[in-house]
Amino acid sequence: xxxxxxxxxxxxxxxxxxxxxxxxxxxxxxxxxxxxxxxxxxxxxxxxxxxxxxxxxxxxxxxxxxxxxxxxxxxxxxxxxxxxxxxxxxxxxxxxxxxxxxxxxxxxxxxxxxxxxxxxxxxxxxxxxxxxxxxxxxxxxxxxxxxxxxxxxxxxxxxxxxxxxxxxxxxxxxxxxxxxxxxxxxxxxxxxxxxxxxxxxxxxxxxxxxxxxxxxxxxxxxxxxxxxxxxxxxxxxxxxxxxxxxxxxxxxxxxxxxxxxxxxxxxxxxxxxxxxxxxxxxxxxxxxxxxxxxxx
Amino acid sequence: xxxxxxxxxxxxxxxxxxxxxxxxxxxxxxxxxxxxxxxxxxxxxxxxxxxxxxxxxxxxxxxxxxxxxxxxxxxxxxxxxxxxxxxxxxxxxxxxxxxxxxxxxxxxxxxxxxxxxxxxxxxxxxxxxxxxxxxxxxxxxxxxxxxxxxxxxxxxxxxxxxxxxxxxxxxxxxxxxxxxxxxxxxxxxxxxxxxxxxxxxxxxxxxxxxxxxxxxxxxxxxxxxxxxxxxxxxxxxxxxxxxxxxxxxxxxxxxxxxxxxxxxxxxxxxxxxxxxxxxxxxxxxxxxxxxxxxxxxxxxxxxxxxx
Numbered sequence: 001x002x003x004x005x006x007x008x009x010x011x012x013x014x015x016x017x018x019x020x021x022x023x024x025x026x027x028x029x030x031x032x033x034x035x036x037x038x039x040x041x042x043x044x045x046x047x048x049x050x051x052x053x054x055x056x057x058x059x060x061x062x063x064x065x066x067x068x069x070x071x072x073x074x075x076x077x078x079x080x081x082x083x084x085x086x087x088x089x090x091x092x093x094x095x096x097x098x099x100x101x102x103x104x105x106x107x108x109x110x111x112x113x114x115x116x117x118x119x120x121x122x123x124x125x126x127x128x129x130x131x132x133x134x135x136x137x138x139x140x141x142x143x144x145x146x147x148x149x150x151x152x153x154x155x156x157x158x159x160x161x162x163x164x165x166x167x168x169x170x171x172x173x174x175x176x177x178x179x180x181x182x183x184x185x186x187x188x189x190x191x192x193x194x195x196x197x198x199x200x201x202x203x204x205x206x207x208x209x210x211x212x213x214x215x216x217x218x219x220x221x222x223x224x225x226x227x228x229x230x231x232x233x234x235x236x237x238x239x240x241x242x243x244x245x246x247x248x249x250x251x252x253x254x255x256x257x258x259x260x261x262x263x264x265x266x267x268x269x270x271x272x273x274x275x276x277x278x279x280x281x282x283x284x285x286x287x288x289x290x291x292x293x294x295x296x
Numbered sequence: 297x298x299x300x301x302x303x304x305x306x307x308x309x310x311x312x313x314x315x316x317x318x319x320x321x322x323x324x325x326x327x328x329x330x331x332x333x334x335x336x337x338x339x340x341x342x343x344x345x346x347x348x349x350x351x352x353x354x355x356x357x358x359x360x361x362x363x364x365x366x367x368x369x370x371x372x373x374x375x376x377x378x379x380x381x382x383x384x385x386x387x388x389x390x391x392x393x394x395x396x397x398x399x400x401x402x403x404x405x406x407x408x409x410x411x412x413x414x415x416x417x418x419x420x421x422x423x424x425x426x427x428x429x430x431x432x433x434x435x436x437x438x439x440x441x442x443x444x445x446x447x448x449x450x451x452x453x454x455x456x457x458x459x460x461x462x463x464x465x466x467x468x469x470x471x472x473x474x475x476x477x478x479x480x481x482x483x484x485x486x487x488x489x490x491x492x493x494x495x496x497x498x499x500x501x502x503x504x505x506x507x508x509x510x511x512x513x514x515x516x517x518x519x520x521x522x523x524x525x526x527x528x529x530x531x532x533x534x535x536x537x538x539x540x541x542x543x544x545x546x547x548x549x550x551x552x553x554x555x556x557x558x559x560x561x562x563x564x565x566x567x568x569x570x571x572x573x574x575x576x577x578x579x580x581x582x583x584x585x586x587x588x589x590x591x592x593x594x595x596x597x598x599x600x601x602x603x
Contacts, residue, residue, distance in 0.1 A: 071541050135314035138582050143574050150562045150570055227439055229543055234441050237562050250441055258453045270440035275437040
């Protein structure tokens, strides 16, 4: 049996914290980030179990219940087609979360691979990839997404593609910078000297060390993807009716802003809550995981 | 110094070419023939062919590209499909509105952002600090159209202080400027605070305090000057990001600016107009970043001497 008085060896030799330890530190140090994580979890659960959680079907129209004020039957009122706004917001969480997670994951995967190659191989590979990244970063991302939407037409699938293509460059820059410094470290030297293959060094030795930064970056990229989708849909070049996209709901409710303000404000507040939660969590994670990013 | 400026300008040229090329290609992989899109489906194929030839659409893409760039350098961005006018002219008509909006918004962002950031840094970890930084994060997290809708509802509809939309009087410009500036104010406040807090830990601040300077004097005379450099660059960068951020604000308030032009171009599938507005805006942003970069070099003697 372990003696309670026995000194903690791992602490003495300065062993790195495990992921669990870091999670505990996060909850202890940053209550706001922990609360945000909880909120995100709840929203994810609500989105997954939307048919159970939502009081009504989000597409069911009812001409007798049009533009009803918020009441006990319809907590956030009904829209111009008599659809329950709360139910639509709950179903809309599915769209926003998927848009936040999937295209961000794809674009960051592209950025990570390109950044690894650029940093590891240097020379012409580096030059070509980073000049391409420069061009991508020169575009304002909303305009670039608008151009892609013009080419491919509206709709959620096309937003997926647009956002996946647009946002890889900043990830590539950060991963490249980390790869540049990591590849000079002794453990990479050691791996090279025993003849480990290049791609194994990149993906098994360097990539795991970029992971903390990537997790932080991922958390902070999610809200910007959600905002991009909402903006595109608000401009009418994103999700198309009868989709329950929050941005689309906001723009459709805009017509009734002065008589039924909740129609456009409620979905906007939903966007804000999700975006804030991810931003708080991202800030908290950065403090715990990644002092390097904080310095930048 | 001079050679560094030249070098920095030289770096932007390939980026400029890349941007134009990227837009050019992206807009031309659209399914369907542009002449058909322009004339509608039920037009005599012979007519469409004639129009294609007139617009040079039958030539290989690289020929089209070089022609486009050559014309663009002369200030000619082609002719709009829908409005049948020169794209450059259309852009120049709406551009002043966007510039006015962006400059006013920048002013809003600087005033709010700087003062909130400075106060937060002075009262570090105090109530005001938390309040301002909370607001700043809200500012960054709120969708632009939400700020717009709320301000429209409260100040234009309920209080009737400002017109709901339009952009023809100074009064009408105030709400859009606040909306567009609000987001940037958040980031400027956050950056000002973190820089100021960092600078305040330096030895020269302790020296200034030790020689009996009052706290306000320390901040204004010593800390602020050193903390402002990165913030200044960011403020310059914000103006260019506003040019593109204006898209949403313009569409909510009905400002006839360049962002609205881009959205209209997408809705009416007007390729030359969209191409012109996006290329024009992006070039402005690249130039804005270039100027911000050079400004930083000029202002920071450490960098200047390190050349």
